[in-house]
Amino acid sequence: MTQGIALAVLLVLGGLAIAGPSGLLAWGENLRLLDQRRATIATLSHERDELKVQVNALNPSNADPDLVGELLRKDLNVVHPDEVVILLDKPAD
Secondary structure: OHHHHHHHHHHHHHHHHHHOOOOOOOHHHHHHHHHHHHHHHHHHHHHHHHHHHHHHHOOOOOOOHHHHHHHHHHHHOOOOOOOOOOOOOOOOO
């Protein structure tokens, strides 16, 4: 009787080792997810580095005038009195 229970437990453990969530069959899926997440981390790290550069350029003690002007024009829609604005029509789809 106890040998049958022990055999059943071993068979269940063996089945989980092969087909369980962290078994041999799930190994390829886990590697694919790991590669996907590493690519996402690399993309986010690059974006974070770009934002750090932009934040440093906007430091109030010595802000980059070109970047400040660009952001003012883009975000607040303002221009200098001596500038000319040329509106371009969007191409029809």
